[in-house]
Amino acid sequence: MLGMISRTGFVLLMGLMGMFYFATQLPPPKEISEADDDLPVITSTRIRLSDGRYLAYTERGVPKFKSNHKIVLVHGFGSSKEMNFLAPQELIDELKIYFLQFDRAGYGESDPNPNRSVKSEALDIQELADQLQIGSKFYVIGVSLGSYSTWSCLKYIPDRLAGVALVVPVVNYWWPSLPESLIKEDYRRRLVQWSIWVAHYAPGLLYWWVTQKWLPSTSVLEKNPVFFNNRDIDVLKTTPGFPMLTQDKLRERGVFDTLRNDFTVAFSHWEFDPMDLSNPLPQNQSSVHIWQGYEDKVVPFQLQRYVSSKLPWIHYHEVPDGGHLIVHYNGLSEAILRALLFQEKPL
Structure with a gap:
């Protein structure tokens, strides 16, 4: 009887070990040769970064050499450079806005970054801006999870920023200052x-x-x-x-x-706490904004209110009936642009 229990226990242990091994393993990636018919066809314009990776991008709005405002749009989780930003064409023409949208590392037709970090996101944006010669200063609008790239810009390249908007930005529960x-x-x-x-x-x-x-x-x-x-x-x-x-x-x-x-x-442990950041635009050349939906079920408004209260140089806007997709609501993109470019008072 004891031997049977031991054998049963051994079988169960082996089964659990097998299940654990299965849980730790991913299926191998598909091998693609240059002669493979499934080799992805690159259709986007791309730049080659200093580390050899390629970054895909698209340009919208007025031509950059005719623009008064140059804005880098940073997409969120599961999105791409093709994300919709519903700014009216009349406003774009009136304000002469140039948009630079890109696939973040690994998305769309950009190469993955095996060394991706919070800091590398800002450095990718800076190198993209430099190679495309959009000027010493530019605006950044980051959406949802893509906002960690925007926080990174505030930390690592503040001297390059003309203004910043974070739309339903991610809040990392491991920030030390969160009570x-x-x-x-x-x-x-x-x-x-x-x-x-x-x-x-x-x-x-x-x-x-x-x-x-x-x-x-x-x-x-x-x-x-x-x-x-x-x-x-x-x-x-x-x-x-x-x-x-x-x-x-x-x-x-x-x-x-x-x-x-x-x-x-x-959601890693960042090298900095956003609530320790200083105003990157101390002479009020422009502004930094957070846009949040009161009914957002992904990022709670209570956390955004707390973050904004600790950073008084950030203008906080709250949409009363807004969820997590406020960037797609009619009129919101225009409101974001007007507040960012003209420093209009928050809602």
């Missing part, structure tokens, strides 16, 4: 902690979870009331949404690795 009383009961904090642990120690399990079809998973973001309020869901009826977050795209190892890497860097 425990404010984040202790926030379920999103636990969700992020769990996701980071799984992404680091059990990436195979995460890959299986977001690509399996038997059970609903958080990869299915479209029209999900867990993440979006009613106004967001209306927006998603006419907006492409998150093309990289579909199960078909997530099965591509390159897509999965990029999203996993981007998320873990955004």
Whole structure:
């Protein structure tokens, strides 16, 4: 009897070890040769960075040599340089605005960065701006998770900034200045902690979870009331949404690795605390803004209010019926531009 129990225990132990090994392993990436018909065709204009990586970009608005304002747009999680920024063409022409949009490392047709960090995001933006010769100073607008790149610009290249707007910016629960009383009961904090642990120690399990079809998973973001309020869901009826977050795209190892890497860097332990930053524009040449939805289910407004209260040089705007997709609401892009370029008073 004792021997049977020992054998059963051994079998269970081996099974658990096998499951753990499976959880830590990712499927191998697809090997592509130069003769492969599936070799991706690059259609975007790209620059080569100093470390050899290529960064894809697109230019919109008025030609840069005719522009009065040059703005770098930084897309968020699962998006790309093709993100919609619904500024009226009349306003763009009137204010002579040039937009530079790019695929962040690993997204779209930009090469992944195996050494991605919070700092590398700002350095990519600076090198892109220098190679395209858009001037010594430019504006940066960062959206959602892409805002950690914008915080990085405020820290590492403040002398290059003419102004900054952070739209529903990510709040990292590991920032030292966030009071425990404010984040202790926030379920999103636990969700992020769990996701980071799984992404680091059990990436195979995460890959299986977001690509399996038997059970609903958080990869299915479209029209999900867990993440979006009613106004967001209306927006998603006419907006492409998150093309990289579909199960078909997530099965591509390159897509999965990029999203996993981007998320873990955004919620890593940063080398600085944003609430220790100084005003990069002390002579009021321009301004820094945070735009937040009161009904945002991804980033709670309470955290944004706290961050803004600790940085009085930031203008805080709150949209009463706004969710996480306020950048796609009619009139918001125009309001963001007018506040950024003309320092109009916050709402």
